[in-house]
Amino acid sequence: MANYIHVPPGSPTVPKLNVTVEEQECREGAIRLLQELRPHWNPETITMQVFTDGITNKLIGCYVGDTMDDVVLVRIYGNKTELLVDRDEELKSFRVLQAHGCAPQLYCTFSNGFCYEFMQGAALDPEHVCDPTIFRLIARQLAKIHAIHAHNGWIPKSNLWFKMGKYFSLVPTEFEDQEVNSRFLNEVPSFQVLQEEMAWMKEKFSNLGSPVVLCHNDLLCKNIIYNDKQGDVQFIDYEYSGYNYQAYDIGNHFNEFAGVSEVDYSLFPDRALQEQWLRSYLEAYKEYKGFDKDVSEKEVEVLYVQVNQFALASHFFWGLWALIQAKYSTIEFDFLGYAIVRLNQYFKMKPEVTALVFPE
Structure with missing residues (x-):
């Protein structure tokens, strides 16, 4: 296939979590993801900040405390975007770029999005x-x-x-x-x-x-x-x-x-x-x-x-x-x-x- 992207051998596997995060009521779904990714975080102390209501997806930053040293980004796919985006190809591209030091760390995928590392800047x-x-x-x-x-x-x-x-x-x-x-x-x-x-x-x-x-x-x-x-x-x-x-x-x-x-x-x-x-x-x-x-x-x-x-x-x-x-x-x-x-x-x-x- 013309757009075949090969993930390099030895690239870390990316867990897929059976969780759906509702776009309007996202806290509950995000907490379920964070229980897997950051089990030591107390759910009651987690701050969630909408970084962007982008024109394709919704992006939420999750962290504890006052400093944003460790932020997990939860990205929720927009409605019907599967018509426009090949999600398997996106995931492969992400992993290839990560392997070459050109992308943040990918933590997991879930039913309608994925979680990844926050880039400072x-x-x-x-x-x-x-x-x-x-x-x-x-x-x-x-x-x-x-x-x-x-x-x-x-x-x-x-x-x-x-x-x-x-x-x-x-x-x-x-x-x-x-x-x-x-x-x-x-x-x-x-x-x-x-x-x-x-x-x-x-x-x-x-x-x-x-x-x-x-x-x-x-x-x-x-x-x-x-x-x-x-x-x-x-x-x-x-x-x-x-x-x-x-x-x-x-x-x-x-x-x-x-x-x-x-x-x-x-x-x-x-x-x-x-x-x-x-x-x-x-x-x-x-x-x-x-x-x-x-x-x-x-x-x-x-x-x-x-x-x-x-x-x-x-x-x-x-x-x-x-x-x-x-x-x-x-x-x-x-x-x-x-x-x-x-x-x-x-x-x-x-x-x-x-x-x-x-x-x-």
Whole structure:
């Protein structure tokens, strides 16, 4: 299978607990998990803090005492997210990244989520990811993940087009609410248009020469934890991780400079910032792969063209994703509005980025 991920031998096993944590009444279920994971904790003294009502899952931090030295994160899957996320692949990705020092410790899985180690630090905002000190750390950490070797020299294939096709097949044709349905029909391109764009992208982008590597695929600002004391960054949330085009992962991250709740594409990194970022990335990637670290102008320019074209595919992918969420998610978020923003940006940027040419 194209997106097969092999967990390295000797990786610690992850216990699966037969517990369901209700999204609205989560304390009881979380306590049952903690009785297994932290049996010495007194249930009456456990503090639970909702870290994020994210736009896919619910995340709760559990700890005792005043200091947050030992925090167990309980992540509850969002409604119908199994349509969008392969949970077995997510678990494998998590374990592979953990084995290579790129992820926190995974404590257990349960019926509708899993528990893992809290990473000390601050989740970033769009204003942080354009800071040169921080973006060089991000570029280096992403290079480290991209340099993880596939098992036994197996040559991986991207699962981008498969996933995009699956999402397209799940996009709703109508909404029960008449106002929402009217907005959907008036502001979202027709199925035929979307299908034609998908075919065009697959034909064009598959031939850009971007290597297929293990990718995070969802590197939005809040999925980057910056520890200023240690001077490092770590990435969290591997739901969408898997083998994909190197340039897609970077282009997707650049799109996330615009934010999620209030999207502002004027924050998309300009060419000068991108070239600094890409040079830092290529130097680290070559180092991790054991190559000569020297990076030429041409290599930076080639990656720049690939990244900006694959950024289109990222807009399209998350546009389809948001249309499905608009139908099924119970989270308070304007998914239809987000889908419209992403698809509009796709069509707006298409002429500009397809005009980019590789250096001679």
